[in-house]
Amino acid sequence: MNDSLRKFKYDSEIAFNEEHWQKMNYNTGCYEKRFANSRNNYRNVELERERAFLLRNKSLLNMEKLLVDFETRFKDNGGQVLWACDADDALQMIWDIIGKRSNNSVSRSNSVVLDEIGIDDYLKQKGVQVYDSSIGRYILKVAGKEPYHPVYPALNLSKEEIGQVLNKQFKLKADSTTKQLVNFVRHQVNQDLPKTQICITGANYLLADMGGVVLSENEGNIVKSCASANIHIVVAGIDKVISSVEDLSILIPLTSAHATGSGMTSVNSITMGPSGDDGRMYVILLNNGRTDILENEVIRQSLSCTHCGACVSVCPIYKNIGGYAYGTPYIGPIGTVMTPLMYDLEEYAHLASLCSLCGRCTEVCPVKIPIEDLMIENRRIVAEERVGDTRYDSLVKTLIGHCKSRKKMDCPQWLKKVEVKQLVNKNNFTKRMMPELAPKSFNQMSKTEN
Numbered sequence: 001m002n003d004s005l006r007k008f009k010y011d012s013e014i015a016f017n018e019e020h021w022q023k024m025n026y027n028t029g030c031y032e033k034r035f036a037n038s039r040n041n042y043r044n045v046e047l048e049r050e051r052a053f054l055l056r057n058k059s060l061l062n063m064e065k066l067l068v069d070f071e072t073r074f075k076d077n078g079g080q081v082l083w084a085c086d087a088d089d090a091l092q093m094i095w096d097i098i099g100k101r102s103n104n105s106v107s108r109s110n111s112v113v114l115d116e117i118g119i120d121d122y123l124k125q126k127g128v129q130v131y132d133s134s135i136g137r138y139i140l141k142v143a144g145k146e147p148y149h150p151v152y153p154a155l156n157l158s159k160e161e162i163g164q165v166l167n168k169q170f171k172l173k174a175d176s177t178t179k180q181l182v183n184f185v186r187h188q189v190n191q192d193l194p195k196t197q198i199c200i201t202g203a204n205y206l207l208a209d210m211g212g213v214v215l216s217e218n219e220g221n222i223v224k225s226c227a228s229a230n231i232h233i234v235v236a237g238i239d240k241v242i243s244s245v246e247d248l249s250i251l252i253p254l255t256s257a258h259a260t261g262s263g264m265t266s267v268n269s270i271t272m273g274p275s276g277d278d279g280r281m282y283v284i285l286l287n288n289g290r291t292d293i294l295e296n297e298v299i300r301q302s303l304s305c306t307h308c309g310a311c312v313s314v315c316p317i318y319k320n321i322g323g324y325a326y327g328t329p330y331i332g333p334i335g336t337v338m339t340p341l342m343y344d345l346e347e348y349a350h351l352a353s354l355c356s357l358c359g360r361c362t363e364v365c366p367v368k369i370p371i372e373d374l375m376i377e378n379r380r381i382v383a384e385e386r387v388g389d390t391r392y393d394s395l396v397k398t399l400i401g402h403c404k405s406r407k408k409m410d411c412p413q414w415l416k417k418v419e420v421k422q423l424v425n426k427n428n429f430t431k432r433m434m435p436e437l438a439p440k441s442f443n444q445m446s447k448t449e450n
């Protein structure tokens, strides 16, 4: 068993924790209500999703040209563009920019690509203080936890738990109201942001026609941190490039509705380059396995993802096993699809069989990614490459052997129970309910009736 599978088995045990289940159900239930209302704002939401699907696919198919266009225009605007093959490359580039500066601190936004390159650990090792511009991430850092959801990083914490965390650290009243908690954290974040001259963010989109970086948020802290810093470093996957600013009129409202159930994200900005005379702005274009995904005609569609988190919020598997079992920052259905190809097929092959194929993710995806089809393609690749945990295969083979043997099918109920129990124990499904076996096989029953 490899390390990722071992971690998966350990972290997914939370599925048997009643309290976790209730918290996840409550928090995702609140999201689903807002989401249903926001979809009602559209006269024809399906048409809008279809348009978004076409726009994102057009961008993917023209990615090479669009990236070059973006680079040319962004440089014309006074910015610099760097191309990173992988996470190490991107981290080295960041260090080359910030390493020699005396003010050894940075602010960072809530961005999955920054988690992908492991920026927090890297900068911590280098002795750099990292301030979070996101309220959720600030709370998580105080609690000593990792993000649980791409859009709601602290989804696994209840209001009471957040109150206890802030009470322990800052002596805030443990019974503070939600408003008091939010105001307190907002104040803390706002105090931290001006302490640094360097901000590092992801990007929602890169505009090829203008050479602009699009940032969408609800708290306004990214804009604040960019405004107070004189160095802005953007780390963006190469999949973030889109053709035109006009595409945003469809993509931003639709993604907002699916991400948080709001009509529109509160703060949307397009940054065209460095501000002021001494300002500098860099965009690091990150590959890190994305061209490998592009090569597969089916899985390629996953690169259309806007990371709105809608598929994560509605996924019954995620609600049960939580955000840590996936093992990478790419959580939920889309993470299940991307991780094996983006990271390591052998290490993450077990994710391919995680899905129940209920199809809810595909139903809610604003850019109409057929996530179930992508899951099935992943399974095909895993089976073809013969990677992953083979114990499950041998379990299925044994069961097929049983089903094909008339003698075994007709054996007494107590013997069948013993055999099934042995199989269940051997494969470590000890927390599953034992299936109730019929006293007689179908064949025996039909003979008795005749």
Ligand code: SF4
Pocket: 304, 305, 306, 307, 308, 309, 310, 311, 312, 334, 361, 364, 365, 366, 367, 368, 369, 371
């Ligand atoms: S796959 Fe679709 S629903 Fe899931 S995060 Fe990406 S855009 Fe959102």
